[in-house]
Amino acid sequence: xxxxxxxxxxxxxxxxxxxxxxxxxxxxxxxxxxxxxxxxxxxxxxxxxxxxxxxxxxxxxxxxxxxxxxxxxxxxxxxxxxxxxxxxxxxxxxxxxxxxxxxxxxxxxxxxxxxxxxxxxxxxxxxxxxxxxxxxxxxxxxxxxxxxxxxxxxxxxxxxxxxxxxxxxxxxxxxxxxxxxx
Amino acid sequence: xxxxxxxxxxxxxxxxxxxxxxxxxxxxxxxxxxxxxxxxxxxxxxxxxxxxxxxxxxxxxxxxxxxxxxxxxx
Numbered sequence: 587x588x589x590x591x592x593x594x595x596x597x598x599x600x601x602x603x604x605x606x607x608x609x610x611x612x613x614x615x616x617x618x619x620x621x622x623x624x625x626x627x628x629x630x631x632x633x634x635x636x637x638x639x640x641x642x643x644x645x646x647x648x649x650x651x652x653x654x655x656x657x658x659x660x661x662x663x664x665x666x667x668x669x670x671x672x673x674x675x676x677x678x679x680x681x682x683x684x685x686x687x688x689x690x691x692x693x694x695x696x697x698x699x700x701x702x703x704x705x706x707x708x709x710x711x712x713x714x715x716x717x718x719x720x721x722x723x724x725x726x727x728x729x730x731x732x733x734x735x736x737x738x739x740x741x742x743x744x745x746x747x748x749x750x751x752x753x754x755x756x757x758x759x760x761x762x763x764x765x766x767x768x
Numbered sequence: 769x770x771x772x773x774x775x776x777x778x779x780x781x782x783x784x785x786x787x788x789x790x791x792x793x794x795x796x797x798x799x800x801x802x803x804x805x806x807x808x809x810x811x812x813x814x815x816x817x818x819x820x821x822x823x824x825x826x827x828x829x830x831x832x833x834x835x836x837x838x839x840x841x842x
Contacts, residue, residue, distance in 0.1 A: 589830070589833065589834045594830060594834070597830065598822055598826075598827065598830065601822045601826050602817070602818040602819075602820065602821055602822060603814075603818055605817055605818075605820070605823075606814045606815075606817035606818050609817055610814075619823070619825065622826065623825070623826070623829060626826065626829060626830070627829075627833075630830075630833055687809075688809065688812070688813075691806075691809045691810075691813070692813060695810070695813075706810065707810070707814065710806075710807055710810045710811070711810045711811050711813075711814035711815075712814070738798055738803060738806060739798060741806055742798055742802055742806065747802055747805075747806075
């Protein structure tokens with residue numbers, strides 16, 4: 587039986603976001619793409635357990651996260667090289683932010699505990715509701731909310747940000763300040 | 769009494785450092801502007817990957833699975 591066209595479309599349209607989430611979990615693009623591939627194989631082998639009309643993206647995220655937790659999490663520490671992460675996927679930095687600030691942000695994000703980082707990404711970047719994120723992570727909605735709050739607070743701490751003015755004006759000025767201060 | 773009139777810049781370095789440290793040590797509740805900025809950066813990072821679309825290896829994978837299923841079904 588060929589794949590149902592609507593299933594195929596839903597899976598395809600979920601892949602870009604699924605990759606972004608996988609990279610945030612794995613910290614490495616190649617491993618993330620392997621994780622996405624294994625997720626797709628598992629999902630399509632069990633497509634009967636997908637309930638039509640429900641959110642395909644959330645279903646795939648759940649499978650990916652569970653697979654990562656059972657297979658990949660241990661391996662991450664073994665191969666993690668300390669940098670790379672998202673940086674290596676970025677061919678061009680977003681123009682509107684200084685590159686120093688953007689790197690600081692990514693470094694800070696990588697220092698968050700796994701639970702907090704994934705909650706923040708699901709809600710703040712993937713666009714899932716707190717309820718959907720709670721389903722994906724298999725925990726209570728209140729737990730997700732608290733993880734997201736702690737993640738934001740910790741990020742600001744790590745970046746030494748107390749107000750929006752603390753974000754540097756731009757890279758050049760920050761470089762000058764860093765060179766002359768303390 | 770004269771403390772009020774202490775010229776700007778005469779604050780002892782130690783005090784200044786202590787004040788700064790105290791502020792940093794207590795993030796309190798994040799302002800909306802800070803949350804907004806962190807959110808922007810998070811999405812900028814994420815969307816950079818999303819904007820790469822679907823790599824060939826995944827569309828090929830779906831085609832392959834689809835093809836296999838079709839053969840089995842015939």
